[in-house]
Amino acid sequence: MDRFHEMQVFLAVAEEEGFAAAARRLKTSPPSVTRAIAAMEQRIGTQLLARTTRSLHLTEAGQRYLEDCRRILAELDEAEEAAAGSYSIPCGHLTVTAPVLFGELYVAPVLGEYLDRFPLVNINALLVDRVVNMVDEGVDVAVRIGHLHEPGQQAIKVGEVRQVVCAAPGYLDLRGRPLRPEHLREAKIVTSSSSQLVSEWRFVDGDQPLTVSIEPRLVVTANTAAINLARLGWGVTRVLSYQVAAAVAAGELEIILEDFEPVPLPIQVVFQRTGRVPAKVHTFVDFLNRRLGQDAALNPAMRQRS
Known part of the structure; x- marks a missing residue:
């Protein structure tokens, strides 16, 4: 067995924390994985994995060797991709992630345009309402709302969104329009359990932060609900501005308490910048940057010009 393959086996065992899981990932048998690790430890002359009947963890030498394996295998992939021309011609498999609703409304249309432009690229779009670990899940490009990127990643701001409180005009005509955030305690509140602000809504009053405790009458699992x-006029909700831009423009929803909104959150396109960036990544980032940067719902300057 060549050393590069042994490194791939060791990396899989370390990341999956088990021989059987590593075998499934590598599409091979657990005994072959066990033999590869044993041969590696015998050749190196030190124990890399501490094993018991119930657990497996890296030794100190194993941790250092894991870091070296990741670096060496990444350099090998880079060399092969460079030889194949992937740094000059967009090609291969591209994995992209974005929040569900933002991805459906803004990213999905761009994916189709990009694929038509670059026929040698295939895309897997992971639309989920969680922060995906880009390295662990093999993600090339991520769209983040908020300051969500790690060292070694480059983030390009393509717009911003506000945290808005809104309701149907009919509801507000009947129940009255809150003049201050504290008045929301008297409103019927519907919120999503995917939001981090189910029980506390944060505002600003002048230059001072203001937090209002909220008791929702109804909690649902999705922002769309x-x-x-x-x-439909049932009550008041708080979401991100892009999520209700169409409904506000159509007069179906009205934004209230705008003077108390916190600082807008940036929309950022994030990608790994640890070496040369493949053509599929930098062309997609540029493509997404141009398209989202031209959307008036995401860019206040565009709204003012329009």
């Missing part, structure tokens, strides 16, 4: 209930 909360928005639809607000559109």
Whole structure:
């Protein structure tokens, strides 16, 4: 067995924390994985993995060797991709992640345009409402809302969104328009359990932070459900501005308490910048940057010009 393959086996065992899981990942048998690790430890002359009947963990030497394996295998991949021309011609498999609703509304249309432009690229779009670990899940490009990137990653701001409180005009005509955030305690609140602000909504009053404790009458699992209930006149909800831009423009929802909104959150396109950036990555980042940067719902300057 060649050393590069042994390194791939060791990396899989370390990341999956088990021989059987590593075998499934590598599409091979657990005994072959066990033999590869044993041969590696015998050749190197030191124990890399401490094993018991219930657990497996890296020794100190194993931890150092794991870091070296990752570096060496990454350099090998880079060399092969360079030889194949992937740094000059967009080609291969591209994995992209974005929040669900943002991805459906803004990223998905761009994916189709990009694929038509670059026929040698295939895309896997991971639309989930969680922060995906780009290295662990093999993600090339991520769209983040907020200051969510790690060292070694480059982030390009392509827009911003506000945290808005809104309700149907009919509901507000009937129940009254809150003049201050504290008045929301008297409103019927519907919110999503995917939001981090289910029980506390943060505002600013002048230059001072202001937090209002909220007791939602209704909690749903998706932002779209909360928005639809607000559109139907059931109550008040708080979401990100892009999520209700179309409903606000159509007069179905009205934004309230705008003077108390916190600082807008940046929309950022994030990618790894640890070496040469493949053509598929930098062309997609440039493509997404141009498209999202031209959207008036995401860029206040565009709204002012329009």
